[in-house]
Amino acid sequence: MPVLHKLAGAVVVVALVLGFVLPGDRNPPEAATAARAAATPPPAAPASVAPSPEPSGPAAPPATPTPTTPPDAPLPEAAPAARAARANELGVVPVLMYHRIVAKPEQSLDRSVGELRAELTALARDGYVPVTAAEFVRGDLDVPAGRHPVVLTFDDGTPGHFALDANGAPAPDTAVAVLREVARAHPGFRPVATFYVNEDMFGLGDRAAEGLAWLVRNGFEIGNHTRTHADLSALTKKRVRAEIGDLERRIVELTGAHTATLAYPFGAVPRTPSWARRDGDRYGFQGVFLAGWRPSESPFAAAFDRYAINRVRSEGKIKENDCRRYCSVAWLEHLRKNPGERYTSDGDPATITFPRAASDRLASHLRDRGRVY
Ligand SMILES: [Zn+2]
Numbered sequence: 001m002p003v004l005h006k007l008a009g010a011v012v013v014v015a016l017v018l019g020f021v022l023p024g025d026r027n028p029p030e031a032a033t034a035a036r037a038a039a040t041p042p043p044a045a046p047a048s049v050a051p052s053p054e055p056s057g058p059a060a061p062p063a064t065p066t067p068t069t070p071p072d073a074p075l076p077e078a079a080p081a082a083r084a085a086r087a088n089e090l091g092v093v094p095v096l097m098y099h100r101i102v103a104k105p106e107q108s109l110d111r112s113v114g115e116l117r118a119e120l121t122a123l124a125r126d127g128y129v130p131v132t133a134a135e136f137v138r139g140d141l142d143v144p145a146g147r148h149p150v151v152l153t154f155d156d157g158t159p160g161h162f163a164l165d166a167n168g169a170p171a172p173d174t175a176v177a178v179l180r181e182v183a184r185a186h187p188g189f190r191p192v193a194t195f196y197v198n199e200d201m202f203g204l205g206d207r208a209a210e211g212l213a214w215l216v217r218n219g220f221e222i223g224n225h226t227r228t229h230a231d232l233s234a235l236t237k238k239r240v241r242a243e244i245g246d247l248e249r250r251i252v253e254l255t256g257a258h259t260a261t262l263a264y265p266f267g268a269v270p271r272t273p274s275w276a277r278r279d280g281d282r283y284g285f286q287g288v289f290l291a292g293w294r295p296s297e298s299p300f301a302a303a304f305d306r307y308a309i310n311r312v313r314s315e316g317k318i319k320e321n322d323c324r325r326y327c328s329v330a331w332l333e334h335l336r337k338n339p340g341e342r343y344t345s346d347g348d349p350a351t352i353t354f355p356r357a358a359s360d361r362l363a364s365h366l367r368d369r370g371r372v373y
Pocket residue numbers: 155156225229264265266
């Protein structure tokens with residue numbers, strides 16, 4: 001795996017060179033923004049044209065309802081509780097990206113068990129509530145008023161993420177065990193996360209079915225990360241589909257269910273991104289995640305692209321990959337100091353509340369649910 005991790009680091013560097021739009025004073029130079037625009041795939045076709053799946057097939061992309069509120073009608077006033085909570089459901093959401101969790105970091109992207117525990121504890125104290133990747137892309141964010149969703153994603157399905165002890169419980173000091181520990185100490189901090197796996201699932205061997213069943217039963221989510229951790233940008237359509245489809249078949253065999261989301265290995269996008277999104281009843285994703293260095297748009301924002309969702313690498317403010325500004329410790333600090341930029345829940349999953357000045361950022365098909373103050 002060391003080579004893979006070096007490559008992942010290289011992809012992050014390349015991406016940094018391309019540049020990304022950042023909030024507030026963190027805007028990259030104009031040229032970098034233009035380069036990114038040129039590299040960004042075109043928006044997806046409307047979800048409503050997607051074929052209906054078989055009951056046993058992969059999930060269909062969510063349908064886009066037609067709004068009944070005319071685009072120029074004023075949005076209704078927010079509920080007093082939402083206003084009091086300073087709700088901003090068009091704010092950004094950190095989707096944290098973890099790789100190996102180990103006792104002692106050895107490679108780029110490794111984080112120690114202690115660092116993971118400290119980061120999750122800080123999130124809990126900052127009022128974050130974990131939601132899964134699938135909940136996030138569906139906009140299914142049942143978070144109490146005044147609190148903030150965060151998505152915890154773990155790539156490559158390594159033993160430090162999850163292992164079973166002799167009694168069939170999660171082994172101590174795995175990511176799963178640490179997350180459950182932090183959740184016990186901080187009521188309301190949901191112990192949920194999404195694991196993007198390859199064919200060697202956590203090194204569980206012949207206990208893979210038992211292990212995945214435990215995860216699913218306990219609210220964790222399995223996502224697709226290709227069979228061999230392939231660089232999809234270098235592959236033909238047929239091979240892209242085999243990499244994703246073969247792993248998907250294996251996951252369905254083990255869990256009885258399709259995955260809802262994909263994360264590109266190395267953040268590398270296929271030449272034609274739609275190859276990775278759906279292949280008949282073999283696979284179909286409601287969201288696709290990149291590697292990254294900035295929080296995601298809210299799933300309710302017009303700018304949200306469900307097939308190119310940004311993630312933030314979990315890391316301290318180290319020099320590598322400009323983590324002083326673009327990794328998790330720096331971003332979480334930035335959002336703590338600039339609370340108006342981040343997603344703050346109104347406490348009601350049915351409504352989407354935000355300050356009136358942000359109104360033009362709401363996705364037009366969600367206008368009926370918009371509330372302002
Ligand atoms: Zn990976």
